[in-house]
Amino acid sequence: MSAHxxxxxxxxxxxxxxxxxxxxSLSDALDSLGINGGLPGIVSQVPGTRCVGVAFTVQYEAVDTPRAFKGAANYIDHVPCGAVIVSSNAGRHDCTVWGDIMTHFALANGIKGTVIDGVARDIDTVIRCNYPLFSRGRFMQSAKNRAxxxxxxxxxxxxxxxxxxxxLLVCDGSGCVVIPQQLAAEVVRRAQAVEQTERSIIEAISTGSTLENARSTYRYDQPWLTDAEKVSVGERP
Known part of the structure; x- marks a missing residue:
């Protein structure tokens, strides 16, 4: 039995x-805690966009009564401002669960972005709106009578x-990562240390250091260590 x-x-x-x-950086921080948080295959459909927010989850299934319109998108009326919608359609590529109407609603109501385990449509409109949308792909066929x-x-x-x-959901051009809410603060702290480590390495190699020496000096084997933690184990900050 899993723990509550x-x-x-x-x-x-x-x-x-x-x-x-x-x-x-957030993925590296999760790795340091032994947690896999990346969502493989889910990528940005609108270049240059990113989103940060708490997950509002949505679960779809195959229709049980064909030709009966279900109004499956009406859940969006209850999504709070600041949320990221995580919509699970079992990775299906044959029907979409997101389009132009939902995009306009999301923008009008402060929803930060949408992550879909499946596909989306009306991508030209979504791009024009510059709405952060992340999915497995694009396909025009409706979910009506399908999901x-x-x-x-x-x-x-x-x-x-x-x-x-x-x-916590964070999505950018590299994909989407989910961070368990009870670990969010610690993951962020470690990710900030990762980025500081990488900045230090880049600065070192830009002034003549070899990559090997820079990585060794700044503990790239454990980039989530803070400068103080590196000092405590006898390493250069």
Missing amino acids: IEPVAITQTVLDACEHLDTA QLKAVQVPVVIDGVTVRPGD
């Missing part, structure tokens, strides 16, 4: 910090990675 996980509210400080962190809403605000599993309501 108590929800923890993600602070605005953590959300603000993530606006300045990339998914690669129906099963549940909202339940854990969803994408390629073995569980996304729970309230988890």
Whole structure:
């Protein structure tokens, strides 16, 4: 039996910090904790966009009664401002669960972005709106009579990675990463250290250091160590 996980509210400080962190650094921070948070195969459909927010999860399933319109998108009326929608359509490529109407609604209501385990349509409109949309691909065929809403605000599993309501989502040009809400502050702290380590290495090689020496000096084997932690183990800050 899996342990019950108590929800923890993600602070605005953590959300603000993530606006300045990339998914690669956050993934490295998760690696340091033995957690796999990347969502393989889900990529940006609107170049140059990114999003940060708490997960509002949506679970779809195949229709049980063909030709019965289900209004499967109406859940969006209940998505809070600042959320990132995580929509699980079992990775299906034959029907979409996102399009232009939902994009306009999301923009009008402060929704930060959408992550789809599946495909989306009306991509030209989504690009014109500059809305952060991340999915497995693009396909124009509607979900009407093909997929129906099963549940909202339940854990969803994408390629073995569980996304729970309230988890932290960060998405950029490298993909999407989910951070368990109870670990968000620690992951952000470690990701900030990763980025500082990489800045130090880049500065060193730009002034003549070899890559090997720079990586050794700044502990690239454990880039999530802070300068103080590196000093404590006898390494140069």
